[in-house]
Amino acid sequence: MADYALAKTGKLKLKGEKEKSKKKKRKHKTQDDDVAAKERQLDILKHGGWKAVDTFIEMTGSVAIEFGNSAYVKALDNGLFTLGAPHDDGDGPSPEEVLTAIKVSETKIALKSGYGKYVGIDKNGVVTGRADAVGSMEQWEPIFQDGKLALLSANGCFVALTDDDSLEANSKVAGPSEIIKIRVQLNDAEESSAAKAARLNEDEGDVSQVELNYVKKFQKFQDKKIKLFSGEKIDLVKAKDEGVFHETMLDRRSKMKADRYCK
Structure with missing residues (x-):
């Protein structure tokens, strides 16, 4: 997969352009939706009831950041992060691999580790969890494009794993090393909008x-x-x-x- 720069783009709508009829594709679309739904359900079961988010609105409460297959970012007691060991099928993330996501704007979130500290970056782009409050360096922007997700830091770079499995943000483009999944527990993801509004x-x-x-x-x-x-x-x-x-x-x-x- 070639590196690509993530951007917020949409299809151009030209004046006078007629919308194509989608009636003939309805049957195929229904079949595709059924297959996709089954795949999502299998993926949730494989990850112990944790769902991969595909919209910003889902990013609240307990979350886990997955690199690769069933391996999650793990908070250390020195304020740094590493990649935990891969989990077996049916197992969710461990407690030290669970973060709390808090929305701070229409496009950005803050992340708090299990040690009660906010996740940010230092001047060298190293990801740390040592802040007691959310400043500009503790804000993160999830970027979705083409079914993939990358996490943009305050320095304009995307989070990636280093060779020694620590985390840093030093790349202006999102390639394979920067592609992640953010997972939420199924109960949180399926929570009704009314319940979310009340909480x-x-x-x-x-x-x-x-x-x-x-x-x-x-x-x-x-x-x-x-x-x-x-x-x-x-x-x-x-x-x-x-x-x-x-x-x-x-x-x-x-x-x-x-x-x-x-x-």
């Missing part, structure tokens, strides 16, 4: 609610009172649009001198 997490709600969620989570509460930054909320709205929302919240919390991660 709140730290990053859901308006900017005021999200900031309050994080203050409650990290504030030390010496005097049993919640301390919120008194600055304008419009700054948070602007920061969210610019992709530096969590970084701005961290800065606001640090000014209150009441946060266990802000000095």
Whole structure:
């Protein structure tokens, strides 16, 4: 498979172009859909109930990053990552291979390891999990194209495995080494849209609610009172649009001198 640059593209629609009739292909399409559905079901069973996502909306909650066949990215206690051993058919990822995906914008996610740290990259493009909050370097953009998926980092490069099975992001194009699968547990993937809408997490709600969620989570509460930054909320709205929302919240919390991660 030749290397290719991933891009968000779509079919051009020319003015006056007539849409071709698809009635004759309906029977073949139904058969193809049935085959594809069976293949997806077999794939889920093979991976212990973990489904490979094919849309951004599915990327929330517990996820695992798969390279190759049934081998997942594994968090280490030193803040680095490696590739775990391949699993047998029917086995899902191990606990240390499970990350938590949190949507931070319409196109980007943050990833948190089982050690409670956010995944980012350093100045050399090495993937690390050592951040206590989501800044610009802890945001990832899943790129889908031609049925394949690659993960774009904050430095504009795609995540890949090195020869020693560590993770880095130093390639501007996505070739075979950068192609991954992100898997979610079947129950999470099949969760109804109504249930998803009802389930709140730290990053859901308006900017005021999200900031309050994080203050409650990290504030030390010496005097049993919640301390919120008194600055304008419009700054948070602007920061969210610019992709530096969590970084701005961290800065606001640090000014209150009441946060266990802000000095």
